[in-house]
Amino acid sequence: MNISIKRFLSSEGVANFASSLMAIIIGLLVGLLILLVSNPRQALNGFGAILFGGFTDMKNLGQVFYFATPIILTGLSVGFANKAGQFNIGASGQFIVGAFAAVYVGVKWTFLPGALHWGVALIMAMLAGALWGLIPGILKAFYNVNVVISCIMMNYIGMYLVNVLVTNTVFDSLxxxxxxxxxxxxxxxxxxxxxxxxxxxxxSVNAGIFIAIIAGIIIYIIVEKTQFGFELKACGLNPDASKYAGINSHRTIIISMMIAGALSGLGGALLYLAGSGKSIEVLDVLAPEGFNGIPVALLGQGNPIGIIFAGIFVAYLTVGGFNMQLFNFVPQVTEIIIAVIIYFSAFALLFKDFIRSHYAKDEDKLTKTRPVSQGSLGGDK
Amino acid sequence: MDTIYFLVQQMMYFSIPLLVVALGGMFSERSGVTNIALEGIMIIGAFTGILFINMFQGMLPGQPILILAIIIAAATGIIVSLTHAFASINMKADQVISGTAINMFAPAFAIYVARMIRTVQQIPFVNQFRIEKVPVLGDIPLLGGLFFRNAYITTYLGFAILIISWVVLYKTRFGLRLRACGEHPQAADSVGINVYKMRYIGVAISGALAGIGGLIFVIPTSTNFNATVAGYGFLALAVLIFGQWNPFKILLAAFFFGLMKTIASAYSGIPVLSALDIPNEVYKMIPYIATLIVLAFTSKNSQAPKAEGIPYDKGSR
Structure with missing residues (x-):
């Protein structure tokens, strides 16, 4: 094979894309299998609805962008924290406190004129989300508390707190x-x-999708083009080496968790200010958008631009799942497919090694780059 | 006095599932595999157990059907947990990611199957498992009222699992080997212990206990299963850490969390607390806040297994 093709196939970006694609294909096949088992006669129609449902008309395409907006932001949140070596499973809590801040400003601060009103609502949502990310960040940096656990706790604290606050401030009791x-x-x-x-x-699509895309581009610039982004990646790849190189890892972890929280909070604001009639319901249920950020971040391989496309893809599957109800299928198939995709994207390293060993035999093995610990758990001890 | 009896009886409904699931998590983490999939495994276990009860109720008497359902829940729990074990032990995948996948898969699967076979996602069952009063023991003055009235056999099963867990972990060769795999797998391997096998067993035990825990959470607190265990898997994870990976400390943590849950759901019936007029969400938040505070104080010299969450690679140093 031509050497340039080999180099192209073994490059990091292509390997990432191929491993995501592999996980997606396996996920879709499992989905097809489930449809075939539950109703063989309608299975292909149902599967067609998942694959092409988002394109059937312009309204559905608009809904894809509407559903994509919040999960692009929670995906960016999870992906950004992961660059610093932290697994931000707390996007759900950050999302809902952000949503509350936005709704509170939206209902109460009517003295703000025109565009300033929603602008301030978004900023307050980002601050609230940042605060919710700050706490696990501080606990990690100064007390060595496992971020996964503290984030899970913050999810529940946030959910119950928002329930109290909604009931006492901006409640529609009917x-x-x-x-x-x-x-x-x-x-x-x-x-x-x-x-x-x-x-x-x-x-229900609105300018929120542009805000999400701009946020993705800004995060890309922070990660790839600034000194802070470099320090962040150094911390994520090897905390000890970065400390040795003089990087203040405490500061880096705290700031990265705050930015991650702000992104999730912004996502909450964009969903509840979308004008689609959606309000914060007082239920003891964690916001699912926060957890949906995890597959989005994984499919996007942590790359902010990849995350934008991954968010649109997951939203596309979701809209397809709704369309599938025409054929008497239950839309939860989509969630099963996404779960299978996450499961297999956890094998990403294996896919990448496989691709490398097949196409990069004569390439210099030293160019291999691979994160030491993707989650936070490995680096905690 | 009746209030106290009521509180303790209620507390058991919340505490026992937490205890069982947290003990399950303990086996997995002590073998070196983080298991945040407990929530999802609980849902699947509760789903198959309740589905079984729903289908066979009436054909068999109450207690035997419950025991069969517990066995089924444990078996499905093991099956689901093996997917987690495969990802985290053989494939050396990020354990948090595969756990997240299972947590996402479980409710979707439960709803999908329930709606496909019954058209609605709730699965109802008749609660014929409550024991008014255990013969003889229920008449003991104080203890009878606390532990042997309005109880379920699952309460005693929970305590039995606690004692067995303690014996297995600290008094058997197997327990010592399991703990070695979680602390220093290379050292364990060097003396001939099969680390992969021990970790598979640890994860499978956690799957069985989480499956049981899901079922015994739903039975006393509800009359239908709606594809959720209300975050109890995550709460059990907090109990596990609060209990510092030690069976009897886990019991105390489970009681504390169960008490807070009981107060949150029944505080209006307790004169002292209803006079305080605190929103019940505050009581619901307390266990989580308490866990954060305890973590802040204990994490510097945490008792967590040293090799927890790190895939074991024979070739690495």
Whole structure:
């Protein structure tokens, strides 16, 4: 084989993409299998709905972007913390406190004029999320508390706290949920609802998708083009070496968890200010958008630009799952497919090694790069 | 006095599942594998157990059907946990990621199967398992009221599992080897212990106990199963850490968490607490906040198994 093709196939980006693709294909095959077992006659129609449901009309395509917005941000949150070697499973808590801050500002601070209103709501949501990320960050940096565990605790504390706060401040007792936000607090549509619609029914897409994409680009710049990004990656790849090189690892961990929290909080704000009629329900259930950020971050291989596409992909599957109900299938198939994709993307290292050993035999083995510990657990002891 | 009886009886409904699941987590982590999939395994165990009860209730008397359901829940728990073991032991994958995958898979699977075979996602069952009063023991003055009235056999099963766990972990050769694999797998390997096998066993035990825990959480607290165990798997993880990976400390932690849950759900019936007028969410938050505080104080010299969460690679130094 031509040497340049070999080099192309063995490059990091291609290997990452191929291993994600492999996980996706396995996930979809498992989904097909489940459909075949439960109803063989409709299985192919149902599977077609998952694969192509997002493209059936412009409204569905708009819904894809609407569902993608919050999970791109929680995905960025998980992916960014992972660069610093921390597994941010607390995106759910950060998401919901951010959502509450945004809804509170949206309902109560009506003295703010026009665009300033939703702008301030977004900023407050980011601050609330940052605070929720700050606590596990401090506990990790100064007390060596395992981030996975403290984040799980913060998820529940956040959920119950938001329930108390909603009930006592912006409560709609008839519907057992938060009140509607003022119209000035709703994110502008920027004409998107005129493009993405089916006949008279517009989709819920709004400028939030642009904010999510911009956030992804900013995170990309921070990670790849700044000194802080370099320190962050150094901390994630080898905490001891980075300490030896003079990097303040405490500061890096705390700031990275704050940024991760702010991203999740922003995601919460963009979902609940989308003007789609969604309000914070007072239920003892953790926000699923936070957990959906994990597969998005994994599929995007931690690369912010990859995460944008991964978020759109997962949202696309979700919309396909809704369409599948036409054929009497239960939409939970989508979640099963995503779970299988996560499971196999945990094998990413293996896929990459496989690709390398087949295509990179004569390449210099020294160019191998591989994170020491992707999760936080390995580095804790 | 009746209030105290009531509180303790209620507390058992919450504490025993936490105890059983946390003990399961202990076996997995002591062998060196982090298991955050406990939540998902609980859901699957509860799902198959309740489905079995739903289908066979009426054909068999109460207690035998419960025991059979417990066995089924344990078996499905083991099957699910083996996927986690395969990812984290053979494939050397990130254990948190494969655990997350199982936590996501479990409720979706339970809802999907329930809706496909019954068209609704709730699976109802008749609670015919409560024991009004255990013969003879229920008449003991103080203890009878606390532990032997309005009880389930699962309460006694929980205590039995606790004692067996302690014996197995500290008094048998197997327990010593399991702990060695979690502390220093290379050293264990060098004296001929099969680290992979021990870790598989550790994870399988955690799967069995988490499956049982899911079932015995749903039975006293509900009359239908709705594809959720309300975060008890994560709470059990907190109990495990709060209990510093030690069986009897785990028992105390489970009682503390169970008491807080009981107060959160029944505080309006307790005169002293209802006078304070604190929202019940505060009681619900306390276990989590307490865990964070305890973690902050203990994590510097944590009792966590040293090799926990690190895949064992024979070739590494």
């Amino acid at each position: 519907k057992n949920q938060s009140q509607r936000v003022a119209s000035t607090a709703v994110i502008p549509k920027m004409g998107l609802d005129n493009i993405f619609r089916a006949g008279n029914s517009p989709s």
